[in-house]
Amino acid sequence: MRLAVVGAGAVGRSVVDLADEYGHEVVAVADSSSAVVADGTGDRDPGVDADAVVARKAERGIVGDADPADALAADYDALVEATPTTLGDAEPGFSHVTTALERDRHAVLANKGPVAERFDDLRAAVADSEGEVRFEATVGGAIPAVSTVEDIEPSHVTAVRGVLNGTANFILTRMAAEGLDYEHVLAEAQDLGVAEADPAFDVDGTDAALKCVILANVLSFGAADDPADAREFTLDDAEVEGIRDVPGSALRLAAEDGQTVRLIGEATGELVRVAPRLVPENGTLAVSGTQNIVQIETSHAGRLNISGRGAGGPETASAVLGDVGRLE
């Protein structure tokens, strides 16, 4: 497939880098201020030169000399939306996706905003288009949470829960292992680049909640006979508690009882909840460090556990390119 990649952060750059290996061709790349569009005259490959894009971004902070709008207007089969997640109107990501759909092209999202905050609008745009929307990369990085729920079929999934934020999990894992307090481990995580300078999005549970909101939308709309009967979830519908107030003493007490604390997100077609919970220390949910895990409760096949890397450029790009493969 011919791909236009919008967003040139770690995920967008990895998609550009790996696309060829998955048998796809990148015909346009845009970041917020610049773009490059293949002119179709390349010697051997009519797509953009992936190495050159990545090098320009690193050296000059731009991906090319064209305008971002040119990338949106390029001749692609699927648009990859990998700009940063925004809340509320989920712009500019939402408009990027609807531009693709209006042109009857597909869209594959790594950006959580449009699926978490405007699922019903997105669904309506898909209904009017020949194009499809996929968004495996928005939940759990390399973990195939969305497609597995789709394969089982949402009406046969009663709940999805799991550890969906690697930063918060890293902090809780280190607090328990070293007997340290939150502030101390956060500083360490920031030094290691595992936590952002402003860690609020991760440690307050927002990121995990957005992923659970997306899963709740998949469950609710997927199980409804008529989409008009489905309940749309947004971040406002989620009950969210982060890990800032988990004291080191709570982890020590838990350990005495063979337990530990994890930031657990839960989604059904009825509710979204994220909060620190006690879980067995050697149990399935107690993944370590930046690992993520998703537990899918099914009607007929018991519980399915899927764990793996929940973030990272190549990991998330693999989920994007898996989605592109499913569109073919």
Place this chain on the structure above:
Amino acid sequence: MRLAVVGAGAVGRSVVDLADEYGHEVVAVADSSSAVVADGTGDRDPGVDADAVVARKAERGIVGDADPADALAADYDALVEATPTTLGDAEPGFSHVTTALERDRHAVLANKGPVAERFDDLRAAVADSEGEVRFEATVGGAIPAVSTVEDIEPSHVTAVRGVLNGTANFILTRMAAEGLDYEHVLAEAQDLGVAEADPAFDVDGTDAALKCVILANVLSFGAADDPADAREFTLDDAEVEGIRDVPGSALRLAAEDGQTVRLIGEATGELVRVAPRLVPENGTLAVSGTQNIVQIETSHAGRLNISGRGAGGPETASAVLGDVGRLE
């Protein structure tokens, strides 16, 4: 889709029972000696009456008054092959599947024989047909091992390993937990119905090896640019060691070191191996009881772990019906 279900054991009966809930219609069911074919004149539902089939099988040992050949000739979209796994020529399962393919119908297998013993013949039959073949249910029950490898794409999977036989895993788990020897725990497992009267297929590693052979075929043929270059695996290519000779003392020694023993199967595009291995006692591979786990090593997204119920009628039927959903 209209389904013909061949094989009326636990899996076949569960497919008949659950098909309607997944939006499909069973138009024919056969066991080895009898069949029922819908006459299309049912009052509300033109398919066969699932409850009546299951009741006749339980009460009279037959599924209906027709001949098995009538089910194979019925007007179905997909044939579900759920007869017992046979080795070598993999008959009669192989012929059931090719009959469907020759009629340009799809086939979904729960029977491991044709995919483990005659993958290349099967592939050739698919190449000449409008129908497709899917076989998620042959590996790991409810665990979506095959479809996840397909989504990642076989050329980006370097190896698949895991615990793929619940009976052997139950025995090793109990031996470690209770400090008992193999023979004692085997007798207990037979009493509980977890092990067969003749447990050879499970405890000698044959069942796990067949699953690994199937995964090796998926990896080998999926990664080859030209199928002529792919290596075909059969059970004869697998290096297999079972659990009969694992002494209780080995588990006690392992436990002193925080380890335990699991029957681990491994598949790449180059080899298939099954043998008892030391694994960390609280590690990911040390699933308990009849649970199964599959670890998928990827080129770009690290390691993915998927655990869940590796056997059971409804669990395996869910995998069959997930495959049917993917055919649409």
